[in-house]
Amino acid sequence: MDHGSAQPAVHHMTPPTTFIRKYVFSLDHKVIGLQYYGLALVAVFTGMVLSWFMRIHLGWATAAIPLLDKLSPNGAPGGVITPEYYLSLLTMHGTIMVFFVLTNAPFAGFGNYFLPIQVGAEDMAFPKFNMMSFWVTFVAFLVLIAAFFVADGPPISGWTAYAPLSAVGGDSGPGEALGQTLWGLSIAIFCVGQLLGSLNFIATTLDLRTKGMTLAKMPLSTWAWFVTACIGLLAFAVLLPACILLVLDRIAGTSFFIPGGLVISDKLQPHNGGSPLLWQHLFWFFGHPEVYIAILPAIGIVSHILPTFTRKPLLGGQRVVIGCMVAIGFLSYVVWGHHMFLSGMNPFSALLFSVPTLIITIPATIATLIWLGSIYGANIRFTTPALFCLGFISVFISGGISGFFLAQPSIDTYLHATYFVVAHFHFVMGVAAIFAIFAGTYFWAPKMWGRMMNETLGKIHFWLTFIGVYAIFMPMHYLGLAGNVRRYSAFVDDYLVPLIPVHKFITVAALLTGAAQLIFLYNLIHSRFKGPKASDNPWDATSLEWDTTSPPPFDNFGGRHLTVYHGAYEYGVAGSKGDYVMQTSPEKIVGES
Amino acid sequence: MGKFFAVVLTIITLLSAYFVVAHTWWMPVDISVHGPGVDHQLEETMLGSGILFVLSQLVLAYFVFRFGDSKGARKAKNFPGGATPLIIAAIVLVGIEILTLSFVGSKVWAAIYFTPPEPGSMHIDVQAEQFAFYFRYAGPDGQFGSLHPDKIDDGNGNYFGLDPANDVAARDDIVVGSLTIPVNKPILLTLHAKDVGHSFYVRELRLQQDFVPGIVIPLHFTATQTGKYEIVCTQLCGLGHYNMKAYLEVLPQDQFDTWLKSQSQ
Numbered sequence: 001m002d003h004g005s006a007q008p009a010v011h012h013m014t015p016p017t018t019f020i021r022k023y024v025f026s027l028d029h030k031v032i033g034l035q036y037y038g039l040a041l042v043a044v045f046t047g048m049v050l051s052w053f054m055r056i057h058l059g060w061a062t063a064a065i066p067l068l069d070k071l072s073p074n075g076a077p078g079g080v081i082t083p084e085y086y087l088s089l090l091t092m093h094g095t096i097m098v099f100f101v102l103t104n105a106p107f108a109g110f111g112n113y114f115l116p117i118q119v120g121a122e123d124m125a126f127p128k129f130n131m132m133s134f135w136v137t138f139v140a141f142l143v144l145i146a147a148f149f150v151a152d153g154p155p156i157s158g159w160t161a162y163a164p165l166s167a168v169g170g171d172s173g174p175g176e177a178l179g180q181t182l183w184g185l186s187i188a189i190f191c192v193g194q195l196l197g198s199l200n201f202i203a204t205t206l207d208l209r210t211k212g213m214t215l216a217k218m219p220l221s222t223w224a225w226f227v228t229a230c231i232g233l234l235a236f237a238v239l240l241p242a243c244i245l246l247v248l249d250r251i252a253g254t255s256f257f258i259p260g261g262l263v264i265s266d267k268l269q270p271h272n273g274g275s276p277l278l279w280q281h282l283f284w285f286f287g288h289p290e291v292y293i294a295i296l297p298a299i300g301i302v303s304h305i306l307p308t309f310t311r312k313p314l315l316g317g318q319r320v321v322i323g324c325m326v327a328i329g330f331l332s333y334v335v336w337g338h339h340m341f342l343s344g345m346n347p348f349s350a351l352l353f354s355v356p357t358l359i360i361t362i363p364a365t366i367a368t369l370i371w372l373g374s375i376y377g378a379n380i381r382f383t384t385p386a387l388f389c390l391g392f393i394s395v396f397i398s399g400g401i402s403g404f405f406l407a408q409p410s411i412d413t414y415l416h417a418t419y420f421v422v423a424h425f426h427f428v429m430g431v432a433a434i435f436a437i438f439a440g441t442y443f444w445a446p447k448m449w450g451r452m453m454n455e456t457l458g459k460i461h462f463w464l465t466f467i468g469v470y471a472i473f474m475p476m477h478y479l480g481l482a483g484n485v486r487r488y489s490a491f492v493d494d495y496l497v498p499l500i501p502v503h504k505f506i507t508v509a510a511l512l513t514g515a516a517q518l519i520f521l522y523n524l525i526h527s528r529f530k531g532p533k534a535s536d537n538p539w540d541a542t543s544l545e546w547d548t549t550s551p552p553p554f555d556n557f558g559g560r561h562l563t564v565y566h567g568a569y570e571y572g573v574a575g576s577k578g579d580y581v582m583q584t585s586p587e588k589i590v591g592e593s
Numbered sequence: 594m595g596k597f598f599a600v601v602l603t604i605i606t607l608l609s610a611y612f613v614v615a616h617t618w619w620m621p622v623d624i625s626v627h628g629p630g631v632d633h634q635l636e637e638t639m640l641g642s643g644i645l646f647v648l649s650q651l652v653l654a655y656f657v658f659r660f661g662d663s664k665g666a667r668k669a670k671n672f673p674g675g676a677t678p679l680i681i682a683a684i685v686l687v688g689i690e691i692l693t694l695s696f697v698g699s700k701v702w703a704a705i706y707f708t709p710p711e712p713g714s715m716h717i718d719v720q721a722e723q724f725a726f727y728f729r730y731a732g733p734d735g736q737f738g739s740l741h742p743d744k745i746d747d748g749n750g751n752y753f754g755l756d757p758a759n760d761v762a763a764r765d766d767i768v769v770g771s772l773t774i775p776v777n778k779p780i781l782l783t784l785h786a787k788d789v790g791h792s793f794y795v796r797e798l799r800l801q802q803d804f805v806p807g808i809v810i811p812l813h814f815t816a817t818q819t820g821k822y823e824i825v826c827t828q829l830c831g832l833g834h835y836n837m838k839a840y841l842e843v844l845p846q847d848q849f850d851t852w853l854k855s856q857s858q
Contacts, residue, residue, distance in 0.1 A: 082832075083832045083833065083834075083835060083836075084831075084832035087829070087831075087832060087834070156829075156831065156832060157829065158829050162789075162790055162828070162829065164788070164789050164790070164806055165789040165790065165829070165830060165831060168789075172723075172788065172789055172831060173723075173831040173832050174832060258806075259806050259807025259808075260742075260807070261742035261807075262742070262787070262788055262789075262806050262807075263722075263742055263745045263754075263787050263788060264723070264787075264788040264789065266746075266747065266748075268742060268743055268745075274807070275807065276790060276805050276806055276807060277805060277808075310660075311669060312669045312671070315671070315672050315675065315676045315679070316675060316676025316677070316679075316680070317676075320676055320680065342792070342801050342802055342803050343803050343805065344802070344803050344804075344805040344808055344810045347702070347706035347707060348707070350702065350706070351695075351699050351702065354695060354698075354699075355691075355695055358691040358694065358695060359691065361687055361691070362683060362684055362687050362688065362691075365683040365687050366679070366680050366683045366684075368649065369679040369680075369682075369683055370676060370679070372649070372652055372653060372656060373672035373676065373679055374672070375653070375656040375657065375660055376656055376660065376670070376671075376672045377660060377669055377670030377671055377672065378660045378669060379660065379661070379662045379663050379664075379665075379667065379669055380595065380657065380660055380661050380662055381662050382594035382595060382598075382661065382662065387594075387598070390598060390653070390657055393653055394602060394650060394653055397646065397649050397650060397653070398609075398646065398650075401642045401645055401646045402642075404638055404641070404642045404690075404694070405635065405638050405639075405642070408634065408638065408694055408695075408698045408702075409698070409702045409706075410630065410631055410634045410698040410699075410701035410702040410705075411631065411634055411635050411638060411698070412801075413631060413702075413705065413799060413800060413801050414620065414631055414635065414796070414799050414801065415635075416801050416827065417792065417794070417801070417827035417828065418827075459594075463601070466601070467601065467605070470605045470609070474605075474609045475612075477613075478612055478613070478617065478618035479618065481613075481618055481619055481620060482618040482619065482620070482621075483620065483621070483794075483796035485794065485825055485826075485827050486827075487829045487834060487835075488834065488835035489832075489834075489835045490835050490836075491835070492835065492836055493823050493825055493838055494823060495621070495796070495823060499618070502618070572669045
């Protein structure tokens, strides 16, 4: 199917001239993509430092953490973290990482920058919505961070904010006053940004593809962003009203999530008729698809980068991975109840949710086998982005396999709410997605900044991170098997005390792995300004982003209207001059359908 | 670089597997009637997914080692047979694994959560609150007094909100801070939450169940070994969550009877 219609001139081809319009309130999808990426970078280092504080406290409960008492005199008097401040750190760490890192960087960041370029468009379909979506997200971040500075401290109810703990106000604990309200508002605002962004991604993919760019020829990264946008449109549309209802319960005296007869802090609460399980259903109806909002772009990015460095197309072509991503997208909507096996919902429904959860492992396994099969017989170029792709496959396997346990209610009854769950989701959603973000950064930095990142520093960063994440998260499985409960600020139970040495090991590993990220930060900033200039196509890649200057001009292709002739991964082409054929090359490929 | 990757990944894989095989950290001994089913299910899953884990990591390590850049010395090859056999293998093998796990696992789950409590079970009421568990026995009359949230008064030990002044059944209710039960006797707990969500978790019983404010949730089990075990809260409930615990004491029937009698005086 040729997509021959003329592109709407969304920019009217006039680049902005003022600083504000160029770098701040920019309509350019590339600037907006970088803004998202920059926000995610600030967020990820914030979230990481919070996790350091938590880890130090878990290993050495009485340790005084330097400077922390300055940041929060109440939460950490003398630098020693109080139980409630530990929960605040936990809540903020989870919220920042899930929303402002794992959603922002792989989807909104890279997606904004590269989706229009990869389909041959000049910009997103709705540039003004696009600008709004970033600035709304930015406001959401500020509102969340403001919770650190309110009198009562940040909320303590976790990133899942289970009601009624999160819904009744200050009676349920410190941080549950203004801090929790700010949390609810922040996430509601965040949802608005995501909805605008998702609409934009979908419209751009469907309407702005250049001539010859059929859906089947689109790069897998663009496919992933498209599927993710479809998921996000439905998921955030549920979380938004859920957060509004939560805030109403808190400030307007409604009782959506609060039943009658609760006595909290010796006070009979003035609520009646609400249901705590309603919040859980609404939250997880969003929350489980959210896992795939984080990991699908990662799958797409890795599937996009891997062929460049194996120098051959993915085994079975693009359609297998596309099929897997679409299947995962659909299934992501019918599994939310696996977070609630033990929540008091009807135990029959546990089995109903268990089966599709287990079925998700089939497309995930197929994708993994496709990656492995694609490495077979290759000539792997061991660049830093390639190493992070290989590392991604390893951690994705490790994180995916523990899902087999948690998908089964009969095992969940033992492992639920233990460190086994912490290990599972950090591996599969956190670390795997972060590895894809690193792969994407090293891969696309030459295009985004026109300068190469340092390969030696990149490789040192990879090895320290790869070994580090296994040292941090693999032992958490063992802790879970021993019944170590998560979200505890200290381990005082008789059976938990002997496990503290394992926590100390994890803490040391986390601090070292965290410190290794400074190498990345240095490399990123240094290369941005001092790195060697990048050519247009430094990796010998085929898709459209490599068919323009580094960085691309304001309208992406300097006024050229591209025609696409080939799929996105024509590597190792027999009889061709190079070993690859660009998507826009009119060269005939023998045997191409 | 490929060789190094393979060596590092192989060491990580074998080390990870070692601690599982060696049971360095593992579940405590089970003390429940339904527990062996849970243990069996977990061990079967560990075996299947453990093999899958080691195998796929080692295949990744080997491929990366074997297929590094040859600088044009070796012609690229495709995976023998293409993608179709892999897809079929994934669907069939994972499909069989899923069916087996679901089929067997459903029975284990059903044995805990679908079956009604055995007739003649001993009924104990549980109140969870920030940050303690309280347990209520019906007393000599065998009747629980009704609950009135407005009467809850922790300061005076009225954790459940009983109204002994007007409610005869409530007068002999026994309320204590630890769960004492007779061995080999079916127990039925009814879980109430006074304030926010909590959870009941005893590792040795292989049992976990949330307390949800506004609903009363039944939970039943039979303990098969005497001893003292820890009940901990596993649902984030506030600042004292880490310290919310109680003890489960499983006693021989005669000792239990003596204990219960001593409580009603």
